[in-house]
Amino acid sequence: MAPLASYVKxxxxxxxxxxxxxxxxxxxxxxxxxxENHAALCPRCNELLHRDKHNSIVKTFSLSLTAILLYIPxxxxxxxxxxxxGTESTASIxxxxxxxxxxxxxxxxxxxxxxxxxxxxxxLFSLCTVSFGLLTDHKKSxxxxxFRHYNHLRGWAMTDVFLVGILITIIKMAHSxxxxxxxxxxxxxxxxxxxxxSQTASDRRLxxxxxxxxxxxxxxxxxxxxxxxxxxxxxxxxxxxHTCHKMxxxxxxxAQSYSKCPRCGEKLxxxxxxxxxxxxxxxxxxxxxxxxxxxxxxxxxxYFGVPERSTILDGIVYFFQDGSYGIGIVIxxxxxxxxxxxxxxxxxILTSIHFQWHTGRRHKAAMFRLIEFIGRWSMLDIxxxxxxxxxxxxxxxxxxxxxxxxxxxxxxxxxTMLAAVTFDTRLLWDNDESTS
Numbered sequence: 218m219a220p221l222a223s224y225v226k227x228x229x230x231x232x233x234x235x236x237x238x239x240x241x242x243x244x245x246x247x248x249x250x251x252x253e254n255h256a257a258l259c260p261r262c263n264e265l266l267h268r269d270k271h272n273s274i275v276k277t278f279s280l281s282l283t284a285i286l287l288y289i290p291x292x293x294x295x296x297x298x299x300x301x302x303g304t305e306s307t308a309s310i311x312x313x314x315x316x317x318x319x320x321x322x323x324x325x326x327x328x329x330x331x332x333x334x335x336x337x338x339x340x341l342f343s344l345c346t347v348s349f350g351l352l353t354d355h356k357k358s359x360x361x362x363x364f365r366h367y368n369h370l371r372g373w374a375m376t377d378v379f380l381v382g383i384l385i386t387i388i389k390m391a392h393s394x395x396x397x398x399x400x401x402x403x404x405x406x407x408x409x410x411x412x413x414x415s416q417t418a419s420d421r422r423l424x425x426x427x428x429x430x431x432x433x434x435x436x437x438x439x440x441x442x443x444x445x446x447x448x449x450x451x452x453x454x455x456x457x458x459h460t461c462h463k464m465x466x467x468x469x470x471x472a473q474s475y476s477k478c479p480r481c482g483e484k485l486x487x488x489x490x491x492x493x494x495x496x497x498x499x500x501x502x503x504x505x506x507x508x509x510x511x512x513x514x515x516x517x518x519x520y521f522g523v524p525e526r527s528t529i530l531d532g533i534v535y536f537f538q539d540g541s542y543g544i545g546i547v548i549x550x551x552x553x554x555x556x557x558x559x560x561x562x563x564x565x566i567l568t569s570i571h572f573q574w575h576t577g578r579r580h581k582a583a584m585f586r587l588i589e590f591i592g593r594w595s596m597l598d599i600x601x602x603x604x605x606x607x608x609x610x611x612x613x614x615x616x617x618x619x620x621x622x623x624x625x626x627x628x629x630x631x632x633t634m635l636a637a638v639t640f641d642t643r644l645l646w647d648n649d650e651s652t653s
Contacts, residue, residue: 238457238464239264241582242646245455262582262646273420278348280415284341284408291408292334294401296383299394299608301615308607309401310334310379316607322619325627329603332596337374337412343367344415351427361428365460365481371416373634375593375600380409381547382600388544389536389601390608425461429480456485489641493567496640500563503632506625507556515622516602520615528622529553529598551597552626559588559595559633563640570644578645585645589637595630599623 238245241264256268270276295307310333317326343363350360383405387396457464458478465478465485478485514526527535529552536545562584568574569581602619609617 236464237266237462238455239266240457240459240462241642243457243643244646262579262642264582264586267422268420270418270420270423273418273423274348274352276418277344277415278352280411280418281341281345281348284411284415285338285345287404287408287411288338288341291401291404294404295399296401296405297387297604297608298397298399299390300397301394306608306610307399308604310405313603313607317603317619320606320619322623325599325603325619325623328596328627328631329599332373332375332593333379333600336370337376340367340371340374341412341415344419347424347428348419351424356428361430361461361481364424364428365483368421368460372589372593374412375596376405376409376412378594378596379600380406382597382604385544385547385597385601386604386608388541389605392539422462425463425480456487458483458485459489488643488647489639492639492641492644493570496563496636497567499632499636499639500560500567503556503560503629503636506628506632507560510622510625510629511553513622513625514620515598515626516605517618517620518609518615519617526620529626532598548598548601551594555591555595556629556633559592559637562588563633563636566640566645573648581645582642585637585640585642588633592630592634592637595633596627599627599630 236245236247239259239262242259242262244259244261246259246266257266258264259266292310295309298305298307300306314326314330314334317323317329344367347360347364347367350356383402387398390396455464458481460483461478461481463478463480476484511529513528515529516532517524517526519525529548533545533549533552536542536548566581566585569578602617602623605617606619609615
């Protein structure tokens, strides 16, 4: 791999000389600002440190504002209209969530409400508000707090996953009913596209540098570390904020009382507290929930008063038998392979830390980044079921309702995602300075 210095932007020498640490492996680095149209990567773990983005603040504000304007019609207007034998039913996102509560799937409905409605709106509102404040140079004390929570919640905002669920629903029902796309569908597609564009346009390093308070404790974030005394009691090891990636060098006396990042207000920790134990607990919970999630029925379909229950695997088999191999592969991947990969991958990583297996750590770090990225896509099956249970409500003719496995499958998804959140990747690189 090319050395990190090859990515350094020479036009910003004061920033390049600043000492920072990789948030993934804790390697001390200098010069982590990327060249124009380039990205800076950690030479040890290959973590993305910075990607140059042109005119980030203006683009972020305009795109996030556009997404907010699309938000209400995308949620409340009907997405689809389905007709069977002259009878029609429509579904919007709000109706789909409401229907889950009507069927007493309170936990599933609450999770869908958070991931499809509340978190997406908060992330858009945060981006719009913070970028507007930076654009007009009206910085407020609450802006770092808002941007900090945006960074925490953007992975839990799943409008893009919901959109794929809508497309799968259309393909699934196209052979048995007439499907009409309504205005809400086009608003929702536009919302997802603009939301992704706004998140892509935002330069987090630039935002955090501009949100930096004008007055901070000099003992907390000097440009260079203070040299420790002979008895090694003057300075503690550097601490990196896991949210804004600011590095501080508190003295041991300060470390006992200074517990928050001076820039974003996040709690500082040398390593996440009880990271291994909490990750194991969440992982074991996911394993236990996996069995009922795959064995019990996840959906009940009633034709002419005759109920028929189907599991996740039954739905996958249906698509393959129907000739929809692409959709079958997508559901198989999101509902079976992805949860299995997350469980196996986290087990390998935790076991390697326990037994101090230092080989292949760069590959394990890459595997963990993949686990973080794909974890949210397991919610795809839940979104499809939420839409089907709203669309297919034709009384005696045909009705679809949720079944017990929906609760357990949602628990699997949430447990594995929380396990990835609680895990501290820097533990992979402790007690060894090699770059393997």
